[in-house]
Amino acid sequence: RAVLRAFVFKVLPYRVSSFLLRTRLIHLVDKGYHKFARQTVEQVVHSVTQNEELRRVLLYAWCDYGTPPNEAPFAAHALLTMHYTDGAFYPVGGPSEIPRRIGAVVRERGGELRVNAAVEQIWVEHHRVAGVHLRDGTRIRAKNVISNAGVMNTYQKLVPHAKYQSPALHDLFKNDRLKSGMTGLFLFVGLEGSSDRDLNLPKHQIWAFMDETGVGQGSESKSDDNSLPKGLPIFIGSPSVKDESWSRTRPNSSSLEILTPAPW
Numbered sequence: 001r002a003v004l005r006a007f008v009f010k011v012l013p014y015r016v017s018s019f020l021l022r023t024r025l026i027h028l029v030d031k032g033y034h035k036f037a038r039q040t041v042e043q044v045v046h047s048v049t050q051n052e053e054l055r056r057v058l059l060y061a062w063c064d065y066g067t068p069p070n071e072a073p074f075a076a077h078a079l080l081t082m083h084y085t086d087g088a089f090y091p092v093g094g095p096s097e098i099p100r101r102i103g104a105v106v107r108e109r110g111g112e113l114r115v116n117a118a119v120e121q122i123w124v125e126h127h128r129v130a131g132v133h134l135r136d137g138t139r140i141r142a143k144n145v146i147s148n149a150g151v152m153n154t155y156q157k158l159v160p161h162a163k164y165q166s167p168a169l170h171d172l173f174k175n176d177r178l179k180s181g182m183t184g185l186f187l188f189v190g191l192e193g194s195s196d197r198d199l200n201l202p203k204h205q206i207w208a209f210m211d212e213t214g215v216g217q218g219s220e221s222k223s224d225d226n227s228l229p230k231g232l233p234i235f236i237g238s239p240s241v242k243d244e245s246w247s248r249t250r251p252n253s254s255s256l257e258i259l260t261p262a263p264w
Contacts, residue, residue, distance in 0.1 A: 041077040042069040060207055063233050066182040090242035122158045152180055185262035191254040194247060195240045199254055206236040235259040
């Protein structure tokens with residue numbers, strides 16, 4: 001609940017949030033949040049139970065957001081756990097149905113979708129965002145630009161000058177307080193035979209951990225090239241099992257997806 005209240009605070013208008021901060025009424029909104037926001041997932045979980053098996057159950061989901069428990073803020077873990085409270089869902093037809101359906105709505109309202117259109121730079125004009133430059137030389141003018149490339153890629157690679165960074169952001173970059181997240185390697189495997197009748201693939205997902213803690217947090221132990229902690233997990237799932245339309249649209253075939261963190 002504390003995390004939800006803090007999220008509500010984030011979406012409040014700036015004047016309202018500033019007023020709450022100045023008057024210290026903010027504590028009515030995020031009561032309990034800051035107590036845990038300053039702690040890692042590992043610290044919170046270890047403070048509530050000494051049972052190692054229960055700790056592993058509570059910690060394993062860090063793989064979904066890619067930051068080990070000894071580094072991740074507890075708030076991120078709490079939000080993820082709340083997300084799965086009522087279970088998870090899989091789109092009929094596979095994940096490609098999501099952009100296909102959204103794209104149809106965008107086009108109906110006069111929008112345009114471009115694929116294989118790499119953005120080279122965010123176009124800044126008179127100290128304001130004016131659009132984007134594509135790698136093929138095309139310029140697209142826009143009143144607003146939304147980047148989901150991450151804060152480091154956006155401000156260190158796409159924004160043309162460091163002077164457009166806020167002082168707080170510039171300080172984070174300058175003092176190396178902001179680090180890139182963990183990268184991952186995906187392997188997609190196609191198989192002959194139906195998922196249930198021929199291969200008997202499990203419907204559940206598998207997280208396999210390779211260290212003695214069972215959560216792959218790798219607090220001190222590093223790999224040989226010192227780029228990743230040892231004991232990192234491997235995820236295995238089967239899209240063909242999750243998609244109820246698979247046997248109809250792709251008979252006598254199955255698929256697996258395998259994911260593990262990897263240096264990049």
